Amino acid sequence: MMVEQISIFIENKSGRLAEVSKILGDAGVNIRALSLADTSDFGILRLIVNDREKAMAALKGKGFTVSKTVVVAVEVPDQPGGLASILQVLDSETINVEYMYAFVERCGSNAVIIFRFDETEKAIAVLAAKGFNMLEGERLYGI
């Protein structure tokens, strides 16, 4: 249920994002999903990739600060109300969402929402109990 996401620290200078994508491209790493959080000074690029070790090695080799973060990928029908159904459950159990981002699956009619929780294990238990489907990392990396 726990998915490994890669987080990269990027200064707010021009070309840094392009540099990161080039490094990953040259290393043969495929990005499955991404989200960029920014402040006026820096940004954190969060990626779900097909090969975490290769991605980290390539980025560290070029001097980037990278870390791995545990996130949860929840599958919902790609319909209005999909996201709301999850969030209502989390809210009723007072589970805090640090951040989230989403994408649609190519095959099937589902959307996947990536969540970073304060209390990952509690969140997983709650969502499972309510019948939500959470994707395994392996499934996600190769999606």
Next chain:
Amino acid sequence: MTTYYNEEFETLPRAALEALQLKRLKSAVERVYNNVPFYRSSYDSAGIRPDTITSLEDLQRLPFTTKQNMRDSYPYGLFAVQMEEIVRIHASSGTTGKPTVVGYTRKDISNWADLMARSLVTASVHKGDIIHNAYGYGLFTGGLGAHYGAEQLGASVIPISGGNTKRQIMIMEDFSSTVLTCTPSYSLFMAEEAKAEGVDFRNLKLRVGIFGAEPWSEAMRSEIEAKLNLTALDIYGLSEIMGPGVAQECFEGKCGLHIWEDHFIPEIINPETGERVAEGEKGELVITTITKQGIPLIRYRTRDITSITCEPCVCGRTHARIARMSGRSDDMMIIRGVNVFPSQIESILVRIEGVEPHYLLIVDRKENLDTLEVQVEVDERIFSDEIKVLQGLSRRIEKEIKEMLGVTCTVKLVEPKTIQRSEGKAKRVIDKRAL
């Protein structure tokens, strides 16, 4: 026609001045030898006996006293009297966490007030002047030092201290201040605030400003005089030696600061070799206090770079003049009048993070106020995936620096390896101010 505070001492012929210095030096060396364990053991190890000091030249045989020595004797280790005789304690920045502490006896305070009064008169201040004292009051020697001197002189002092600039402008105008005492950069900041408030300095009663606590250039003097419509003069001091009033630029000459040689013996040395340099040559200022009782210091290395001249001055004072300070022989910075050592910032970063990040200090001046940017490299040890954690870190560093050093800074998180590495001593500071 020069006005003096105590004419006899200020115009003492060199021979008489030097005879007085020797008499007081002998007594100062005896005093520290007999009362301060640090000096006793230092002189004993060097095989120096106080009674072998028979000429001013003999001063060169004595070892230097450094900031490190003061730090090692924190807080009261260098005091030459019992605490019962200390009536005032001041402190200034140490190279790391602990400040440098100084103590004053009643006589010390009285001498200080006198020397500061003498400095004010040297700057053309007189009884009847209304002094707007915006130096900081507190542990810092600036505020109280200028204050006691002003009262001793009999001028009317407004103890306004720093901050709340709009209110200061109002008071300067309403109270008809004639003299301004503050840091030079703050005076320019006041000028900008006044302009914003629609107050013209040409309508104020200010006649002269006595600026110090940080280095400033001739160019800055011209700017201050133009914007504040007054004569801008330099004052020098440091808490280890006394406080403000160690040396003062005269109104008549406006060319160098008279260092009061009846109380202080100045030397200019090569900071690498410790040898005296020729008159007029730049080097590190070393000062020996010959009348202080609380914490007398022999050959204290100030780390300030200047030169000295004994050439006669148009004002008639015979005390030597030091040139305006042109830099430091260590890495200390002065930011908005506050002494800051890079190592202090370093120890704060280490304390917060538990590890020592690579950092760089960028000092600049924007709209006449000094700014400090602390760049911190974000490596794996510090990185967090959450924005709020990284921002929290920045805020925490800013808060600690503000609380511990009294300096406001902005923290900028940067990528690893963006801060230049160097062989040997790391360059921790980029000072963009053209002083």
